[in-house]
Amino acid sequence: MTARPPARGIGVTPAGSWGHAAGRGAPVPRPARPPSESSTGAAVNDAPRTYDVIVIGAGPVGENVADRTRAAGLSTVVVERELVGGECSYWACMPSKALLRPVIARADARRLPGLAGAAQAPLDAAKVLARRDEFTSHWKDDGQVGWLDSVDVDLVRGHGRLTGEREVAVATPDGGTVRLTARHAVVVATGTTAALPPMPGIDDVNPWTSRDATSAKEAPRRLAVVGGGVVAVEMATAWQALGSQVTLLVRGDRLLDRIEPFAGELVADGLREAGVEVRFGANVGSVERDGAHGEVRIGLEGGARVTADEVLFAVGRRPHTGDIGLETVGLKPGSWLEVDDTCQVTAVPGGWLYACGDVNHRALLTHQGKYQGRMAGAAIGARAKGEPVDDAPWGAHVATADHAAVPQVVFTDPEVAAVGLSAAEAQQAGRNVKVVDYDLGQVAGASLYGDDYRGRARMVVDLDRGHLVGVTFVGPGVGELLHSATVAVAGEVPVDRLWHAVPSYPTVSEIWLRLLETYRG
Known part of the structure; x- marks a missing residue:
């Protein structure tokens, strides 16, 4: 495999996505560098x-x-x-997605007659990790x-x-x-x-943060993940598939609590089916490690304990x-x-x-x-x-x-894709909205993904202004639907105009027609 240039989002990226670098105008003369300084900035004076x-x-x-x-x-x-x-190229977006893509591809294959049997074999963790390393240009x-x-x-x-x-x-x-x-x-x-909670002795445990979770050289036998957000669910998905026994410890009563509630419910179902133990209401009160490299003992409020070989704290950023x-x-x-x-x-x-x-x-x-x-x-x-x-x-x-049309994809099985406001956020903002839901599994294109497609879609319509303020999709492959929703929300496209945007058949994008039909009643 050819070495990949590092990722930046303009020009070539280490993660295999490609942008462009045109239209920058004529070069501007640079300030003279000290003779002993190279273009990489190895300065030896303070001129x-x-x-x-x-x-x-x-x-x-x-x-x-x-x-x-x-x-x-x-x-x-x-x-x-x-x-x-930066972080995205080497310790976040790109290595995490390199770890997750084989997991999702195998899950898609398992839904298809003719491939399901071949997809039962475990992933070759060494090859997945080696491909991850190439995506980060080592x-x-x-x-x-x-x-x-x-x-x-x-x-x-x-x-x-x-x-x-x-x-x-x-x-x-x-x-x-x-x-x-x-x-x-x-x-x-x-x-x-990554933010770590102010817990006595946490530094002595040498816990994983998101950087460790995306750059680890092998799968721990047992991994405890503390948190219920995007990093927590994506890394639980990846390492369970790569051979770890994963326990997800969630303080609250749902996953992905900034997205529509049904998203977290479907992701929790998918994690459990994959073998992850998901515990809600699990408030971590203490952590300690047995020696420098021994097992980690995690104490939960109420007296329960969880043991693991590594513990990932995915509880926020600072x-x-x-x-x-x-x-x-x-x-x-x-x-x-x-x-x-x-x-x-x-x-x-x-x-x-x-x-x-x-x-x-x-x-x-x-x-x-x-x-x-x-x-x-x-x-x-x-x-x-x-x-x-x-x-x-x-x-x-x-x-x-940043205020109106922020898109996000969560690369779990099923995927989650959302843009704009949730129904609760729109209502809290005082908007007069209509919430429209539809079973994604009932769309003809979804059947092409396999016999057990489960998913859901929601659009939130501002009735006073006549356009969408939020859209959420959950299901296999929905990340590729998100930009159409982002265009509709950012562009404030009137719902009546969307009626004339005809989706191709049979594709999952037919969900747009079904949502609009449901909206019209």
């Missing part, structure tokens, strides 16, 4: 360098910002302390670095910290310091890291802002950064500081962060040129979709 834009964080979000500011003709440098390509970022160089974006490796207005100091791996100054903007795109110099510009270290719709940090005067992606807590999803990066980069370019900023809803420089 100051000035750019139009400094981006702290070279994950997909930071790269999208840099792409758009370069397209606007602004000299740009990105600062990265780990791997160029945790090397040469391809990503090459992309930055090809579009005239400089890279400084090291830990970047704000030191004042438009100023960043980078402590490089060789002990040097690079001092950067921005003419127009500094963008924080440092993302988040902002990666604890040591980036926020105090030098009047902000609290470790805090989320509140922004406006152009991603300007609202608490810092002067309009020079931006925050994009997870770090602003608007929508903790890679694709939304990349979208914010595109919007912010364009806004920075317009402001730098003295051009008007189109900051009206759905304008060219604002991240309106």
Whole structure:
């Protein structure tokens, strides 16, 4: 298999998805590098360098910002302390989906006469993990670095910290310091890291976080997963299929509690059928490990205990802002950064500081962060040129979709795909809505997936405005339906107009016709 370049969401990606890198405009001359410094930023002195834009964080979000500011003709440098390509490329989206794809493919095959018998064999865990390693380019970022160089974006490796207005100091791996100054903007795109509960002794247990779950070299015999969100259910799905005995410990009474309730119900059913033990109302009160590498003993409130070889805590994220110099510009270290719709940090005067992606807590999803990066980069370019900023809803420089049309896919069996508001969220917001449900298994195209297709669809219609505000699908293969729903929600397409969008037969997309027929009554 050919080595894959690292993933970023613009240009080639390590995960095998491919974007484009066109339309960036003429190159802007770079500030001269010190003679001893390479394009990878191995600085050995603190000679100051000035750019139009400094981006702290070279994950997909930071790269999208840099792409758009370069397209606007602004000299740009990105600062990265780990791997160029970020969390998504090496420890989150891409390796997790590489682990999950064989699991879902086997589940699909098991539903089909003629393949079901062949699909009963266990997965070859070693080959699945080896393919995962190729998707992460074996945790090397040469391809990503090459992309930055090809579009005239400089890279400084090291830990970047704000030191004042438009100023960043980078402590490089060789002990040097690079001092950067921005003419127009500094963008924080440092993302988040896994949050661990404040539990006595938890550090001594050396628990798995999401990074460990996506990069582990072998399947533990027994894995306890604490949490009920996306990371928890996806990793429970993957490692159960790769040979672990998985126990899922959920504090509440449902999975995926930010999505329609039926989504969590169907996913819980699927996990149980796959062999996962799902325990609701399981509040973890203590954890301890027997020696450095022994079993983990997990104490639950009420006295029950669970033993495992590894324990994954998937209970939330915290902002990666604890040591980036926020105090030098009047902000609290470790805090989320509140922004406006152009991603300007609202608490810092002067309009020079931006925050994009997870770090602003608007929508903790890679694709939304990349979208914010595109919007912010364009806004920075317009402001730098003295051009008007189109900051009206759905304008060219604002991240309106963060409020109205955030899509998400959960890659379990069955899949979950949702965009916009749930029925409960719409009602809590005071909208006058009609909720329309339909059994996805009754759509002709679903029968092609096998004899036991189970799924459900829901659309939430704003009756006053006549368009959709939310759509949820649950079932095999529904992730590929989501963009049609996103277009309908983001575009505020009138329901009467959707009636004329004819779905192909026989495909699962015929669910749109069935939902609209049900809506009309």
